Amino acid sequence: MNATAHKTARVISSEELLAHYQGHRNLTRRTIEAFPENEFFSHSIGGMRTFAEMVMELLGIAGPGMQEIVSGKSEPLNEHVEHDNSKAKILELWDQTTEQINMLWPKISAERFQENILLFGMYEGTVISSMLYFIDNEIHHRGQGFVYLRSLGVEPPAFYER
Amino acid sequence: MNATAHKTARVISSEELLAHYQGHRNLTRRTIEAFPENEFFSHSIGGMRTFAEMVMELLGIAGPGMQEIVSGKSEPLNEHVEHDNSKAKILELWDQTTEQINMLWPKISAERFQENILLFGMYEGTVISSMLYFIDNEIHHRGQGFVYLRSLGVEPPAFYER
Numbered sequence: 001m002n003a004t005a006h007k008t009a010r011v012i013s014s015e016e017l018l019a020h021y022q023g024h025r026n027l028t029r030r031t032i033e034a035f036p037e038n039e040f041f042s043h044s045i046g047g048m049r050t051f052a053e054m055v056m057e058l059l060g061i062a063g064p065g066m067q068e069i070v071s072g073k074s075e076p077l078n079e080h081v082e083h084d085n086s087k088a089k090i091l092e093l094w095d096q097t098t099e100q101i102n103m104l105w106p107k108i109s110a111e112r113f114q115e116n117i118l119l120f121g122m123y124e125g126t127v128i129s130s131m132l133y134f135i136d137n138e139i140h141h142r143g144q145g146f147v148y149l150r151s152l153g154v155e156p157p158a159f160y161e162r
Numbered sequence: 163m164n165a166t167a168h169k170t171a172r173v174i175s176s177e178e179l180l181a182h183y184q185g186h187r188n189l190t191r192r193t194i195e196a197f198p199e200n201e202f203f204s205h206s207i208g209g210m211r212t213f214a215e216m217v218m219e220l221l222g223i224a225g226p227g228m229q230e231i232v233s234g235k236s237e238p239l240n241e242h243v244e245h246d247n248s249k250a251k252i253l254e255l256w257d258q259t260t261e262q263i264n265m266l267w268p269k270i271s272a273e274r275f276q277e278n279i280l281l282f283g284m285y286e287g288t289v290i291s292s293m294l295y296f297i298d299n300e301i302h303h304r305g306q307g308f309v310y311l312r313s314l315g316v317e318p319p320a321f322y323e324r
Contacts, residue, residue: 008172010174010175010176010272011174011175011176011179011272011275011290012172012173012174012179012275012290013172013173014167014172014173016290017173019262020294022281024298045207045309045312045313046309046313046314046315047312048309048312050298052182086313100191109167110172110173112222113173113174121239128174132182133322136186136301137321138307139298139301139305140301140302140304140305140321141303141305142302143301143302143303143305143306144305144308144309146302146306147207147208147210147306147309149208149209149308150207150208150209151207151208152208153208155227159299159302160295
């Protein structure tokens with residue numbers, strides 16, 4: 001198979017993957033909104049982290065990860081932000097990250113998706129495997145947030161709505 | 163942008179997406195294995211389904227969904243299988259589905275990924291959006307299975323190992 005035939009066998013465009021990611025991020029935003037303020041920062045099952053802590057991990061990965069893919073400059077992963085136990089503050093950071101991703105994503109040329117990177121100076125992969133990890137990791141933790149909500153008697157948002 | 167340029171902007175090959183899906187399915191298999199036999203079929207949090215019920219949904223979607231994408235013949239979604247409260251039976255069906263997906267996936271040409279379908283006679287989407295839904299839905303429910311395991315005092319498998 002020559003290089004052109006290989007390229008035409010690809011099945012998702014960069015734009016489609018961005019829309020897919022932001023659709024998931026929108027659902028996670030509604031999951032954060034569904035939490036009672038106090039339990040967002042305090043509720044836990046089986047010794048796991050609170051949903052706020054998981055969301056801070058997602059915030060630490062998404063914006064800084066995209067920034068690093070674009071710039072090539074590595075910074076250590078930071079999973080903590082100033083939030084003063086305020087969901088509004090977390091949602092504000094969430095929305096800033098949404099804008100940041102929309103701004104950075106188109107700067108990554110399709111040719112770069114197979115490039116090898118060492119994200120946060122630690123995680124080996126390609127650009128595309130890193131992006132899929134961002135998305136998968138968010139789905140994984142949001143699924144856990146859904147269990148937290150159910151255990152609090154709160155109905156989570158519909159999974160299929162983005 | 164002409165048609166060729168549009169195609170070259172795509173960033174994941176069909177083969178890569180299959181490997182990504184089977185990597186996730188392998189992690190789900192190890193999650194099933196980690197459950198104590200009885201709790202796999204009985205444990206629940208907040209009125210949610212047991213992990214066995216979620217896994218039967220995944221089995222009902224994966225093999226039959228791929229079969230329908232290939233054949234174009236719709237069947238209603240079936241989320242129940244005969245299991246006799248045996249994890250070994252579920253794992254046997256899981257492995258049969260792994261083979262079935264590996265056999266069916268290469269029959270879907272890259273050109274078909276943007277085709278509109280009505281999966282199980284109910285769910286509108288494209289071939290690629292349906293496949294991404296299979297993967298995302300599995301990650302979502304497996305994340306919930308991780309909480310069930312933690313609440314039982316069992317350490318889940320590592321999320322990043324596939």
